[in-house]
Amino acid sequence: MAGGLPYLGHGVGLRTAHFPEIFAGTAKVDWFEAISENFMIRGGRPLRALARAREIAPVALHGVSLSIGSTDPLCVRYLDDLARLAAWIEPAWISDHLCWGSVGGRYAHDLLPLPYTEEALAHVVERIDRVQAVLRRRILIENVSSYLTYVDSAMPEWEFLGEVARRSDCGILLDVNNVYVSAVNHGFDPLRYLASVPGDRIGQIHLAGHSDQGTHLLDTHDAPVCPEVWSLYRASVERLGRVSTSIEWDAHIPPWSVLIAEVERARAVEHEALGSDAATA
Amino acid sequence: MFRCVTRAHTEGALGLEDMVRANAALDASARVEIYARMYCARLSEVLVEDYPRVAAVLGAEAFAAAAHDYIAAHPSIHPSLRWFGSEFAAFLAAHPVAGHPPYVADLARLEWTRLAVFDAPDAAPLDGAALRSMPAGDWPTTRFVPIPAFEVLHGAWPVHRIWDGTPGSGWEPEEVWLRIWRQGDRVFQAPMDAIERRALERVCAGDDFGAMCFDLAAIVDADHVAATAGGLVLRWIEDGLLGRFPRSE
Ligand SMILES: [Fe+2]
Numbered sequence: 005m006a007g008g009l010p011y012l013g014h015g016v017g018l019r020t021a022h023f024p025e026i027f028a029g030t031a032k033v034d035w036f037e038a039i040s041e042n043f044m045i046r047g048g049r050p051l052r053a054l055a056r057a058r059e060i061a062p063v064a065l066h067g068v069s070l071s072i073g074s075t076d077p078l079c080v081r082y083l084d085d086l087a088r089l090a091a092w093i094e095p096a097w098i099s100d101h102l103c104w105g106s107v108g109g110r111y112a113h114d115l116l117p118l119p120y121t122e123e124a125l126a127h128v129v130e131r132i133d134r135v136q137a138v139l140r141r142r143i144l145i146e147n148v149s150s151y152l153t154y155v156d157s158a159m160p161e162w163e164f165l166g167e168v169a170r171r172s173d174c175g176i177l178l179d180v181n182n183v184y185v186s187a188v189n190h191g192f193d194p195l196r197y198l199a200s201v202p203g204d205r206i207g208q209i210h211l212a213g214h215s216d217q218g219t220h221l222l223d224t225h226d227a228p229v230c231p232e233v234w235s236l237y238r239a240s241v242e243r244l245g246r247v248s249t250s251i252e253w254d255a256h257i258p259p260w261s262v263l264i265a266e267v268e269r270a271r272a273v274e275h276e277a278l279g280s281d282a283a284t285a
Numbered sequence: 286m287f288r289c290v291t292r293a294h295t296e297g298a299l300g301l302e303d304m305v306r307a308n309a310a311l312d313a314s315a316r317v318e319i320y321a322r323m324y325c326a327r328l329s330e331v332l333v334e335d336y337p338r339v340a341a342v343l344g345a346e347a348f349a350a351a352a353h354d355y356i357a358a359h360p361s362i363h364p365s366l367r368w369f370g371s372e373f374a375a376f377l378a379a380h381p382v383a384g385h386p387p388y389v390a391d392l393a394r395l396e397w398t399r400l401a402v403f404d405a406p407d408a409a410p411l412d413g414a415a416l417r418s419m420p421a422g423d424w425p426t427t428r429f430v431p432i433p434a435f436e437v438l439h440g441a442w443p444v445h446r447i448w449d450g451t452p453g454s455g456w457e458p459e460e461v462w463l464r465i466w467r468q469g470d471r472v473f474q475a476p477m478d479a480i481e482r483r484a485l486e487r488v489c490a491g492d493d494f495g496a497m498c499f500d501l502a503a504i505v506d507a508d509h510v511a512a513t514a515g516g517l518v519l520r521w522i523e524d525g526l527l528g529r530f531p532r533s534e
Binding site (some may be wrong): 041042044045046047048049050051052069070071079082106109110111112113114116119151152153154155156157189190191219220222 | 304306327328363366403467
């Protein structure tokens with residue numbers, strides 16, 4: 005596993021809908037994943053909920069606006085805010101996405117795919133170096149769901165992602181649902197993706213639901229994990245051994261008990277894949 | 286090439302289709318269109334979340350139109366969506382639309398102010414007991430300080446009642462001064478009369494209690510100034526609006 009990151013077990017994204025369970029202390033789970041930007045505020049209930057969650061279990065910070073692939077300068081204020089948040093909450097790790105989301109100082113608040121070229125690779129690696137220097141830690145970079153690819157791309161995404169991780173010495177957050185969504189949208193074999201990403205770099209796995217738009221799959225995080233993604237998860241665990249895993253559910257958020265049922269299912273899949281001898285890799 | 290791709294993407298679909306691969310399921314422009322649609326949907330959603338009362342007052346269609354115009358006029362310039370809606374009230378005020386209620390910009394200002402109070406820095410409120418144990422002679426030189434999660438809103442419509450109650454077309458203009466603050470996790474709002482407004486203004490300006498009373502004497506009968514001012518302070522303490530005294534004094 006990447007860079008000696010701890011194995012935390014099976015966690016969930018920390019969402020406002022479940023703050024009551026957090027405050028009541030009934031939100032029992034191995035770990036929480038908090039969206040960094042949601043907590044770059046100065047006070048009030050959200051920060052109290054995050055502090056409470058941190059008392060219950062470890063917390064990882066997951067960003068959506070680092071915009072690592074953008075040609076805009078890295079946002080210094082954003083990195084400062086992130087560093088301050090990290091100093092306070094002492095996350096197990098910090099992650100963000102392999103994408104770009106801003107141009108000319110304007111934010112799309114989206115995870116836009118990059119062209120997979122040597123030029124883009126050098127650009128991303130150089131920026132991850134700087135982010136890791138500011139945060140004084142290795143970060144995890146996540147593969148995104150995408151709906152387009154570029155004519156100029158010179159290598160498949162898995163190769164690009166692996167090369168980013170190797171050259172910048174960062175870890176990988178493997179989103180198995182995103183692999184599946186992109187595989188369907190672009191017509192590649194998701195198992196090939198899983199087999200090609202450098203396993204020793206993978207520090208975390210994401211699971212989520214998506215929706216079928218007929219012509220393409222959309223990464224909506226509004227549904228249970230689908231059967232195909234469960235079997236990809238199983239294949240991932242068979243290859244990688246235990247990897248800290250979290251469920252992302254961001255729209256039509258279900259009651260805590262339903263979310264936890266997904267977590268338990270992920271745990272069961274891991275057990276099935278590894279048998280009782282779970283401590284491989 | 287890389288720069289070209291990134292520029293073209295947000296500037297609309299300018300030539301981007303040539304850079305994007307098509308397949309049997311979707312051509313290049315349909316693929317770009319997926320992102321364009323999500324961009325508008327996501328930002329509209331943020332505005333609905335930040336301005337639920339304005340959305341209710343305008344109705345889905347009119348709100349969507351206002352959101353669409355705002356998104357075009359005010360691209361997001363902050364990494365966090367928390368700040369995307371910051372200019373929405375000003376935008377509504379500057380671009381009145383026939384059919385919008387006349388108070389809609391004021392209502393938006395109230396909602397934005399409530400958000401500011403909601404996630405303002407935490408601070409321990411002043412405890413009434415601390416005040417009761419204070420020697421009477423200390424009152425005149427005591428400086429009260431509002432907590433950070435406190436704002437004053439001045440408007441031309443009774444938006445606190447519109448916010449509270451059933452929106453309708455029967456509202457008349459009415460100058461209001463609202464104090465908006467957070468107690469625990471909850472955000473409260475209350476209209477202020479001229480005396481309370483003036484007293485709170487003095488507090489915010491850093492006046493001590495004596496100076497505040499002196500100022501209030503301009504509009505309150507001299508015999509009642511101290512009692513009036515004291516009553517206001519006690520009310521603010523009960524509401525959790527005043528912060529603990531700095532330690533050193
Ligand atoms: Fe993800």
